[in-house]
Amino acid sequence: MAAAVAAVGGTMLLAGGPSFTNPAPPAASAPTAPAATRLVGIGHAAIAVPEQWARNQLGCGTPQKDTVIIDAGPQDLCLVNRPKGVESVQVRSGKPIGFQTDETFQLDGVRAERQRTTCTGDSPLTVCSGTVYIPSLDVAFQAESSTNADEVHSILARIMIVPDTVGVPVPLFSEANPAARFGEEYADRLTALGLKPSIQARKSPGSIPGTILAVSPSPGTMLTPGATVTVTAAAHP
Structure with a gap:
């Protein structure tokens, strides 16, 4: 966990509570997304996801392939299992229901909160989940993986603040x-x-x-x- 936090951490603390105005943060330069990824975000908070990831590839609300989830709309009420080896991240406004702050860190000069990664389920299918919430921008990123907890850390390490977009x-x-x-x-x-x-x-x-x-x-x-x-x-x- 500490390594994952260090990977996304910044240096300067900004005060402020949730706000839909999403003001541009005071960053000297815009971070660069890794190669073969695309940015998906709300306001000035974004995450780099692999270019081949789909969008809202859900079955009854459950990811069926590697996907970014945003504005997915109503989902059918049915039970669909998540295949093994599927990674996903949901991008949303507001603090997720049930979110609790286990630690805080600095993300490109902005305070962020992290809920620790937890894994549920039995072998051979275990789903791990972790969330980062940025209070001053009121944006959350919830990563899930049916591979392992390391994949959750890797996904959340690609969150960035983008002042120019x-x-x-x-x-x-x-x-x-x-x-x-x-x-x-x-x-x-x-x-x-x-x-x-x-x-x-x-x-x-x-x-x-x-x-x-x-x-x-x-x-x-x-x-x-x-x-x-x-x-x-x-x-x-």
Whole structure:
């Protein structure tokens, strides 16, 4: 665990609690993603995942191949086993339910919290899981592996702070109406992150007016500040 923390640690402490504004951190230069990887993130927090990893390759919410999970949408309720040797990382806004801080470290000058890796299940299928949460950016990365705990450490060691790019956030469900994600609220969040929202209305019978139907580029895509994100929302009658 100590080695994994050292691999991602930085040097300077920043104060601050969770915030959807996701301000650009004071870094001298942007970290470079390793070769043969791509960045996926929210705001200025990102993780480098192998280029060959799929996106949201889930069966009833369970990864079926190496994948990054972000804005996966509703999943069927059924029991599907995770194949052996499958790695995944979920990128999400907010602190995961049940998260507890076992240690803190510095990530490119930003305070981060780590929940230690734990493994569950019996041989031959054991699934190991570990999480890093960045309070000031309110972004979490939860890595899982059905190979071993070392794979979890390796995945989480590729988290970085990227001051010069912005990851498209995931639309959040409304507290006022838990069944919907509204375009106006999401547009405000995009603006706060330095992106330019473009709202388009589309008829969608049965949808609550204003509910987000699609986002392009998709959540997790890394963009330059000022880039346009097209948000398609259900039209008002």
